[in-house]
Amino acid sequence: MVSEYRKSGVDLNKLKDIHREVASMISSTYKRTILGAGHYSGVIEINNMKLAIHVDGVGTKTLLAKRMKKYSNIGIDCVAMNVNDLISIGAKPLAIVDYIAIDEPSEGIISEIIQGIVSGAKEADADVVGGETAVMKDVVNGFDVSCTAMGVVDKLITGDDVRPGDVLIGLASNGVxxxxxxxxxRLLDQGKLSWEDWGEELLKPTRIYVKPVMSVLHLIKGAGHITGGSFSKLRRITKYSLDITLPEPPAIFKAIELAGVPHEEMYRVFNMGVGMILFADKTNVEEILRILNPFVPSFIVGEVGNDLGKIRITTHKSELLYV
Structure with missing residues (x-):
C-alpha cells in the first residue's frame, strides 16, 4: 500500500537507500573520524579532543512560515534540529553558523529568522559565530534556512552499553x-486540515532539549532525537528489541490522523508527542525523572527486550511493529 507520505512526494525507503550509498562514499575520507555517518552526529578527534558536528534545516515548514508571514520560529527550529542531534551522542553544543538562501533581499524576513536563531542558540548555550545569506532568485522560490552546529564531547554515548532491561524515558515534544x-x-492544500484551526500550532518551534539532557548525561546510556522516520531512528542506538507504550498524543496529531493519515503511518512519520527518548539503567530512572521534570514533562515509555528484534509500539488504539 502506498503511504500518504509517499503520495505527498517523500519516499522514506528510497531516502534510506540514498543515505546508505552516501555513507559508503564518504567513508573513504575518514582520517580523524571516530563516529561517522549513520548516527546522530559525526565526531572527529583532534589533539585528544572529540568534536561533534551536524548540519540540518527545517524542511518545508518554511512554506508554512511564508504563508503565515511569521519567521522567527523557523530560526529556533533550525537550531533545535541541530543541537538536539548533537546531544544525542553526548556532545555539548558550542557554536552555530547559519545559511539562508532567499529569492530576493528582504530585511524583515532575514531579521526575523536570525532573531529566532539567536533565541534558539541562547537556549542551547551556544554561540552564533557567523553565517551566509545568498540571494538566488533562479534557484529558490521564497527562502530556505539551514544551520551547522559544532559541539565538544566529554562522554560519548552511542548506545553500545544498552542492555536488556534498560528503561526508555520519553521527553515531551512541543508538537509536530x-x-x-x-x-x-498536502492535507492543508486539500482542505482536510484547517489553516485557521491549526496554523499557529503547526508553526510552534521544535523543543530544544540541551539543558535537560546535558543535566542527566552522566546517568544515561543513549539518547534518541525523534525526527524524520520517527521511532525507527532508535535503531541507531541499539539492535535489541524495544517495547514502547506511548500515551495518548496531543490534539494536533489526532487532527492529522482524522484528516486521512492511517494510524500506523502516524507513528512512522511523526513524534506523536515524544521528541526525545533516553536509555538508562533502571536503577537511575527515579533520579533522572527528578532532574528532568522541572525542564520538560518526562515519563517512562518502555523497556529494552532480551532479543535482537523489532520495535513494538503500543498506542492508545493498537499495537504496531517496526523492523
Whole structure:
C-alpha cells in the first residue's frame, strides 16, 4: 500500500537507500573520524579532543512560515534540529553558523529568522559565530534556512552499553516539531486540515532539549532525537528489541490522523508527542525523572527486550511493529 507520505512526494525507503550509498562514499575520507555517518552526529578527534558536528534545516515548514508571514520560529527550529542531534551522542553544543538562501533581499524576513536563531542558540548555550545569506532568485522560490552546529564531547554515548532491561524515558515534544510537513501541507492544500484551526500550532518551534539532557548525561546510556522516520531512528542506538507504550498524543496529531493519515503511518512519520527518548539503567530512572521534570514533562515509555528484534509500539488504539 502506498503511504500518504509517499503520495505527498517523500519516499522514506528510497531516502534510506540514498543515505546508505552516501555513507559508503564518504567513508573513504575518514582520517580523524571516530563516529561517522549513520548516527546522530559525526565526531572527529583532534589533539585528544572529540568534536561533534551536524548540519540540518527545517524542511518545508518554511512554506508554512511564508504563508503565515511569521519567521522567527523557523530560526529556533533550525537550531533545535541541530543541537538536539548533537546531544544525542553526548556532545555539548558550542557554536552555530547559519545559511539562508532567499529569492530576493528582504530585511524583515532575514531579521526575523536570525532573531529566532539567536533565541534558539541562547537556549542551547551556544554561540552564533557567523553565517551566509545568498540571494538566488533562479534557484529558490521564497527562502530556505539551514544551520551547522559544532559541539565538544566529554562522554560519548552511542548506545553500545544498552542492555536488556534498560528503561526508555520519553521527553515531551512541543508538537509536530519539524518533520512530516510535506504530508501536512498536502492535507492543508486539500482542505482536510484547517489553516485557521491549526496554523499557529503547526508553526510552534521544535523543543530544544540541551539543558535537560546535558543535566542527566552522566546517568544515561543513549539518547534518541525523534525526527524524520520517527521511532525507527532508535535503531541507531541499539539492535535489541524495544517495547514502547506511548500515551495518548496531543490534539494536533489526532487532527492529522482524522484528516486521512492511517494510524500506523502516524507513528512512522511523526513524534506523536515524544521528541526525545533516553536509555538508562533502571536503577537511575527515579533520579533522572527528578532532574528532568522541572525542564520538560518526562515519563517512562518502555523497556529494552532480551532479543535482537523489532520495535513494538503500543498506542492508545493498537499495537504496531517496526523492523
Amino acid at each position: 516539531h519539524s518533520n512530516g510537513y510535506t504530508l501536512i501541507r
